[in-house]
Amino acid sequence: MSTSILLEVSWVYEVLSSLGDITISQHHKRSILNRVGIIVALPAEARCLYSKKLKIGTPVEIQKDIFLCLSGIGYESALSAAKKLTVLRVDALISWGVAGAIDKSLSSGDIILANSIINEDKNYSTTRDWLSRVSDHLQSIFSISNGDIVSSKEICASPTDKLHLFQKTNAIAVDMESAAIAETASANNLDLLLIRTISDDTDTAIPEAVLKYTNNLGQPRILNFMLCCISNPNQIRNIFALKNGYKKALASLSEIAQVLNDRQFLYFDS
Numbered sequence: 001m002s003t004s005i006l007l008e009v010s011w012v013y014e015v016l017s018s019l020g021d022i023t024i025s026q027h028h029k030r031s032i033l034n035r036v037g038i039i040v041a042l043p044a045e046a047r048c049l050y051s052k053k054l055k056i057g058t059p060v061e062i063q064k065d066i067f068l069c070l071s072g073i074g075y076e077s078a079l080s081a082a083k084k085l086t087v088l089r090v091d092a093l094i095s096w097g098v099a100g101a102i103d104k105s106l107s108s109g110d111i112i113l114a115n116s117i118i119n120e121d122k123n124y125s126t127t128r129d130w131l132s133r134v135s136d137h138l139q140s141i142f143s144i145s146n147g148d149i150v151s152s153k154e155i156c157a158s159p160t161d162k163l164h165l166f167q168k169t170n171a172i173a174v175d176m177e178s179a180a181i182a183e184t185a186s187a188n189n190l191d192l193l194l195i196r197t198i199s200d201d202t203d204t205a206i207p208e209a210v211l212k213y214t215n216n217l218g219q220p221r222i223l224n225f226m227l228c229c230i231s232n233p234n235q236i237r238n239i240f241a242l243k244n245g246y247k248k249a250l251a252s253l254s255e256i257a258q259v260l261n262d263r264q265f266l267y268f269d270s
Contacts (some may be wrong), residue, residue, distance in 0.1 A: 034065050034091060034267075034268055035065045035066075035067065035088065035089060035090040035091050035092075036065065036066050036067070036090060036091065036092045036093075036094060036264070036265060036267050037059065037067045037068075037069065037082070037085030037086075037088065037090035037092070037093050037094070038062075038066065038067065038068045038069070038093075038094040038096050038265075039069050039071050039078055039081045039082055039085070039093065039094070039095055039096065039177065039181050040068065040069070040070055040071065040096045040097050041070075041071055041072060041073050041074075041077070041078065041097050041176070041177050041218075042070075042072075042073070042097065042098075042217060042218045043070060043217060043218075044218075044246075044250055045096065045097040045098060045250065045253060046068060046070050048250060048253040048254045048256075048257045049062060049068055049096070049257050049261065050062045050068055054068070054069075054070040055070070056070050056071070056072050056216075056217065057069070057070070057071065057072075057077075057080060057081060057084065058070075058084075059081075059084055059085055059088060063261070063264070065264070066264060066265070067085060067088055067090060069081040069084060069085055071177060072216035072217055073176055073177070073216050073217070073218065074153070074176050074177065074216070075151070075153050075176060075177065075179060075180045076180070077177070077216060078095075078176075078177035078178075078179075078180035078181055079180035079181075079183070079184065082180055082181050082184035082185075083184060086184060086188050086190075090190065091190060091191060091267075092127070092130070092185075092190055092191035092192065092193065092267055093181050093184065093185045093190050093191070093192055093193075094192075094193045094194070094195060094265065095117075095175070095177060095178040095181045095182070095192075095193070095194040095195070095196070096195050096196075096253075097175070097177070097196060097197075097253070098175075098196060098197055098198070098199040098246065098249040098250070098253070099112065099149060099173040099174060099175040099196040099197070099198060099199065100156055100162065100173060100174045100175070100198070100199060100200045101162070101172070101173055101198045101200065101201045101202050102150070102156065102162040102163070102165050102166040102169075102171060102172065102173060102174050102202060103147070103166060103171075103172035103173065103202070104201075104202045105172075106145060106172060106173065106198050106201060106202070107198060107201055108198050108199060108200065108201055108244070108245035108246075108248040108249060109197060109198060109245075109248030109249055109251060109252045110143070110145055110197065110198040110252070111138070111142055111143065111144050111145065111195075111196075111197050111198075111252055111256060112144075112145050112146070112147065112149065112172065112173055112194075112195070112196045112197065112198065113126075113131060113134060113135050113138070113144055113145075113146055113193075113194070113195060114126055114146070114147065114148060114149040114173075114178070114194035114196070115131070115146055115147060115148055116148045116149075117148070117149055117150075117151055117178045117179055117181075117182040117194060118148055118149070118150040118151065118169050118171055119150070119151050119179035119182070119183070122179075123148075124179075124182035124183070124185070124186055124192065125192075126192045126193055126194055127191040127192050127193060130191055130193055130266070130267060131193060133266045133269055134193065134195075134260070134265070134266050137259070137260075137263070137266055138256065138259065138260075141259060142252075142255070142256070145172060147171065147172035147173070148169070148170070148171040148172065149171055149172065149173045149174065149175060149178055149194060149196065150165060150169045150171040150173075150174050151174070151175055151176065151177065151178040151179030151180075151182070152165070152174055152175075152176060153176065155176070155206055155211060156174045156206075157205060157206040157211060158205050158206075159202055159203055159204075159205060162174070162202045163202070166202075173196060173198060175196060178194055178196075181194075182194075191267070193265070193267075195256065195260075197248075197249040197250075197252040197253050197256075198245070198248075198249055199242070199245045199246045199248075199249040200241075200242055200245050200246075201245065204238060204241050204242060204245060205238050206238075206242065207235035207236075207238045207239050207242065208228055208232060208235055209225045209228040209229050209232075209235060209239065210239065210242065212224070212228065213225040213228055
């Protein structure tokens, strides 16, 4: 196809896309744009993909047609980031980062490719052919768990909370961002992939100091954090367990990133 024809096709697409009552198939849309947006809650998780410092809520093109946005923790933060990526007219969204296990078979550092995201009574499926390509590729190198992830607006803090959530949903892990990302993908007819690694297992409780005295980027408010630890030293053991689990989760994320970055997350493969 000549350059002039490509320009004409692109121009026609731009015009038609501005008309709200005209629908263009997702296949045609992807053949022109081919863009992927990745949403990550925490800076350490983002550094697995991109070494430079990111400004929260500001998408950055980390390689051609791959955009990364640091959101901060939680539903509203992820929703804002997802909307900013849709402004860039991405074709697909990836929920990237760590999650907590609610299935006892999972351990810190385990890799999850989610079949679907559960949010309250809603269930959002990830894109099957894309999921299959990524699963097949990663399973030749790593051990991969497939299952559903439940996305909660509240932190699932105790082993009892995790057990109840597992019994209620039959999901294998929990996070706080993927529902917002999945809702945005569904509303905008975008492809969806969820890649998470396990930080805390089912026996690890989230300590009071972490729950009360860390900010939207997971950074501790040092004075209050230390005072809380002094007043309740029993939680220090869980803080170290959480730290060690997070290190294992980040190590797994880094290994996956090395494999998928070189292949543009296998989104453009046929």
